Amino acid sequence: MILELAVIYTTRLDACRDFYRGIGLDLATERHGNGPEHYAAALADGGVLELYPATGRPETGYLRLGLTAPPNGAGFLPSGRHTLTDPDGRTVVLTVADAPEGRSRPAGTTPAAAKGGAGGPVPPEGRTGVTYTEIAEHYGMSARYLSENPRWGRHPGWPPAIGRRGRTIEFDSAAIARFFGEHHTREATPLEPSRRYTVVEIAEASGLQPDSIRSDISRGRWPAPDEMNGDRKLWRGETITAHLAGRRIYRSKPK
Structure with missing residues (x-):
């Protein structure tokens, strides 16, 4: 069956x-x-x-x-x-599943989280451009989602193709990095280091959606709460500031 x-x-x-x-x-x-x-x-x-x-x-x-x-x-x-x-x-x-012995993620496709979010995907050796698949792996999403989403591949500001690799189109890596920096970086409100924040308060300060934070919590991509108040999870501002600094689409306001 x-x-x-x-x-x-x-x-x-x-x-x-x-x-x-x-x-x-x-x-x-x-x-x-x-x-x-x-x-x-x-x-x-x-x-x-x-x-x-x-x-x-x-x-x-x-x-x-x-x-x-x-x-x-x-x-x-x-x-x-x-x-x-x-x-x-x-x-x-x-x-x-485990990767087969001796195989690793293709060059230039390490997720942005592992790189601290810096730079764009690096083209494979011998190529000048990167494909949707390589861009998607670098930023941690599926290639189809990236190419069809109006916030990404179908955004009016998405860089033009610079060539082809067989049936797959390629894009300039630096242009992709600029696109992500311009369209997917938000200004975050500074958090008071010692204050305790709820999910809703973190969302209001950071620009994230509460559901996105809850999803990250459920998937183990969010720091453990610093304390509990009944059923409410609370985080110190310094904990959240350190976490958001490592996210690829958020940065603190300039001093």
Whole structure:
């Protein structure tokens, strides 16, 4: 027996889309007839995972998903088994396979998080440009998401192609770095080092969306809270300032 289709109905469609894209699912926008716009990703065994807005149907409740990603196929997550929580609280057990012995990530595609966010993707030896795949791996997203998203590859300011590599177009690495610096760097409000901040307060100060922060927390990409006040997680300003300094799309205001 083969699982052909799994559908999740959610009231937080955008947050769930970002979460599942972030762990490597290549979600594409779809719409069938007069039905609602939704997202679908084809799985390696031929099955499909879909995310639908919970409008005409009730929201999907507790669910435990088990997924396996290829080496370097789940954003910044290392190989091994990871128990995550999606924005609606569903458990996702993600196993990231080990890279074959002797193989490593292609030159110039180390994620920006590992580089401290500096610079653009480096072209492979013998090439002058970088492809969507190399850009996507450098910045930690899927190539399809990068190329089709109006904030990225379909943005009016996206650099023009400089050539081709077979059927794949190439872009100037320096131009890509400038694009990310100009369009995906935000000014952050300075945080008081010793003050304790909630998720909502961090979002207001940093420009991040609360759902994005919660998603990062569930995926292990956010520092542990400095203290708890009942059920509320609290972080010191100095903790958050240090964390945001390493994110590729945020910087502190000039002194």
